[in-house]
Amino acid sequence: MVRPPHVLTQTTTRVLDPSDLDAALAVLDREPVANAFVTARVRVAGLDPWRLGGEMWGWYEDGMLESLCYAGANLVPICATPRAVRGFADRARRAGRRCSSIVGPAEPTALLWRLLEPSWGPAREVRSQQPLMVTDRLPDDITPDPYVRRVRKDEMETIMPACVAMFTEEVGISPLAGDGGLLYQARVAELVGSGRSFARIDAEGRVVFKAEIGAATDRACQVQGVWVAPEYRGQGIAAPGMAAVLKYALADVSPVVSLYVNDFNTAARAAYRRVGFREVGAFMSVLF
Structure with a gap:
């Protein structure tokens, strides 16, 4: 049987390339609010590392792309399962720290930092809980500042x-x-x-x-x-x-x-x- 390109049969990580764009966007679109920062960059720059400003790592489960990690000025786990986080941590340790921060959803980011802290630490500061807030409407009782x-x-x-x-x-x-x-x-x-x-x-x-x-x-x-x-x-x-x-x-x-x-x-x-x-x-x- 001929397999589609870049569909891996083992559980592993690898650097994605432009041919993986649709698959990467499908992962990003699972959580459009939490992933807005990375999604916006990918939709403009694609997956070419030079244009994107960093690599996009992919985690494969049973041959399918399940999780991502953006590795640029920030290290950002995306829709990352615990197994994916461990895979990303292994790759990050081997590469050495090149980012100025790790940022992302609290649970996978906390696990990623626990795995990286022995080799990357200490951090200058850790902010473990930063509430993510959303709205889709204007308030009824506050008039927008007309001078803004x-x-x-x-x-x-x-x-x-x-x-x-x-x-x-x-x-x-x-x-x-x-x-x-x-x-x-x-x-x-x-x-x-x-x-x-x-x-x-x-x-x-x-x-x-x-x-x-x-x-x-x-x-x-x-x-x-x-x-x-x-x-x-x-x-x-x-x-x-x-x-x-x-x-x-x-x-x-x-x-x-x-x-x-x-x-x-x-x-x-x-x-x-x-x-x-x-x-x-x-x-x-x-x-x-």
């Missing part, structure tokens, strides 16, 4: 300091380290250029609130980089600002909007709940 709008391409110098402040506060290191911020600035410019960067900018040109739609597919998108200027915190700006971003996202991007947030950020979680987001799972992040 898309950031224009000529406003890069205005939005960039707020983006750097948010990243540094959230991650604990500056995105300007290493290459001087070239990659980070390029990413911010990409989001601004694609109309997925939003902000409220006051009359003096200061950013009061900002957020981006960092990943988008035809089934779900993911909001990231939500930030309120420190001097405006506690004034009820976040919820109307998020409602405005949600209005744009649902009208122009995807029918479902998601985000994940640190469990200790009670103020942010409360603001998201006010806008109508509900918790449907949890992510985990390991930061190096």
Whole structure:
């Protein structure tokens, strides 16, 4: 019997190539919200490692592709069974750590980190519970902030300091380290250029609130980089600002909007709940 290409008979992992695109998308589409970040990249770049910015590892059970792991700047287990996670951990150990973080659904990510920590550890920080929240509608009782709008391409110098402040506060290191911020600035410019960067900018040109739609597919998108200027915190700006971003996202991007947030950020979680987001799972992040 002649077998189709790349259908393996044993339980194993391998690096996927462009001919595996349909099979990989079928796995990604099983969980469109949780997988939005990787799905968006794959739909734009395919599975060529140079264009994708990393390799896509596949785990085969009984000859069928069952689980994935994106291995780029982040290591991301996708629809990963415990056996798949062990296979991905073996490959990651052999390759050595090349990523700046491990991030994904909490249960497989926790197992992956337990297997990798003896050789990759210690981590700079482990965030074991980051609630994954979603909504598919605008809130009834919060008016979107009319001053939140898309950031224009000529406003890069205005939005960039707020983006750097948010990243540094959230991650604990500056995105300007290493290459001087070239990659980070390029990413911010990409989001601004694609109309997925939003902000409220006051009359003096200061950013009061900002957020981006960092990943988008035809089934779900993911909001990231939500930030309120420190001097405006506690004034009820976040919820109307998020409602405005949600209005744009649902009208122009995807029918479902998601985000994940640190469990200790009670103020942010409360603001998201006010806008109508509900918790449907949890992510985990390991930061190096």
